[in-house]
Amino acid sequence: MNTTSMDAYRYFFPAGWVMAVWGVLLWILFPWNLVTYPGLHHPEIMSGGFFLCFVAGFLMTAAPKFTASFGPTKNEQRASLVLIGLLFASLIPGSKTFFYFTVTALFVFLITYMARRFLNRKNNPPDSFLFVGVGLGAGLVGSLTLLLGQFVNVPSELYQLARTFFLQAYVLCLVMGVGSRLIPALLGWAPLPTESSKYTPQIKLYSALAVAFLGSFVLEVLVQPLSGQILRALVMSFIVFKFWKLHHLPQRRAFQSWWLWGSAWMLLLGQWGTVAFLDFRVHLLHVILVSGLGLMTFMIATRVTLSHGKHDMIWEKNSKGLFLGALLMGFAGLTRLSAGFAPHIYQSHLVYAAYTWILGLIVWGWLFLPKMIRVKA
Known part of the structure; x- marks a missing residue:
């Protein structure tokens, strides 16, 4: 089978990182009247851009190993790059039709990719992969x-x-x-x-x-x-x-493990928070999606990048940059939550949360994006 050794995370993760920055940068640009109201586009960019790109990069890298099947073929790699290009292009005119079409195509592509690995498996994936x-x-x-x-x-x-x-x-x-x-x-x-x-x-x-x-x-x-x-x-x-x-408590004593553990708690506490304070559901949802899922995404991406790129794993153990980046990402969700409790300064807290999130991504990206480009043999 015509396969390539280039793992999918190496192009999907950087695309997701850019989407994660752009989807939040809109809130900083809005007070300057440089963009339309971000609430019309921000959720879609984060879900169909940021999260979906990281999901695609992880699943396309991990599925062949969990199933002991084959990696991305050259045609699948080309299709991935085309879909990434279409995803970015769909943001330029602001057409939701184009955007939803591209996202739907990406879901179809991922389902087909996963099905092919499952049908050609030598090992069964974990039951949780249901x-x-x-x-x-x-x-x-x-x-x-x-x-x-x-x-x-x-x-x-x-x-x-x-x-x-x-x-x-x-x-x-x-x-x-x-x-x-x-x-x-x-x-x-x-x-x-x-x-x-x-x-x-x-x-x-x-x-x-x-x-x-x-x-x-x-x-x-x-x-x-x-x-x-x-x-x-x-x-x-x-x-x-x-x-x-x-x-x-985490048995592994590494910054990455501690922040992963903390993000899981934010996920759970945010969900129970929506039960206790249903009227604040939208604000608590950002604890789930930012301090929980967002931070968790980058901590898992850290392991994928280091492990599959054959880099020194010391980076996830005691990197001060990783600690700072994760701290800023986690704090961004809590800053966004505070906006719901302070209506008189609501807009300014959205901007503070956006700056905090983007700074966290810049620190993380400065450390780990180059490691996706340069992998060790």
Whole structure:
């Protein structure tokens, strides 16, 4: 089979980093009247740009190893670069039709890529990866419905469910699935994916958890918001305590492990916060997405970059730059939360949060983006 040795993270992660900067930079440019109101574009850029690029880079790099199958073919690599180009191009005219079309195409591409590895597998992926299939399916349904909504009248409740699938459900499902295998390993409580371990089939348990987790979004939008939030918090709590061992301090004494552990707590506390303070849901959602998922994304990307690039792992252990970058990213979500409690200075706190996030990304990028370009043999 015509394959290439260039791992997908090397082009998807830098693209995601740029999207993560641009999606938040809009809030800094807005007070200067340089862009339209960012609330119209910011969520889509972060979900369909930042998160989806990192998801693609991780899955396309990890799936061949988890399934003992083949890496990206040259045609798949070319398709990836075309999709990245289209994703950036879709931001220039601000056309949501073009954007949703590109994101939908990227979901189709990822699902096809994953299916080919699964069908040609020599090893079965972890049972928790059932969440990966559910997440990609939710993302495809969400983006496709939003795309159709540009041409036909989609019922309001269905449209809102599609937005929830696209902006929240797909990436949270992926984190629940991948995290259940990867996070305990990175915290030191389980063997690394490259190490052999005893395996206990739990496909039925993960199936029930995945149905309940995705169902929580349906319940939130179509039935009763608080009930959906409670169900999601319960499923999330079960997963992070049973599989991630979050109630234990990290066994690995590394900055990356500690910040990964902290981001997981922000994810959980933010979710329970939406249960306790439903009226502040939008603000608490930024704790989940920024201090939780955003920070977690970059901590996992740190390991992927160092490990697959064969760089010195000391960078994730005691790098002061990594510590500072992670601190700024985590603090950005809390700064954004404070905006909800101070309406009289709401706009200024959005700008403070944006500066904090971007500074964190600049520090992280200065350390790790060059390592994606230059890998060791």
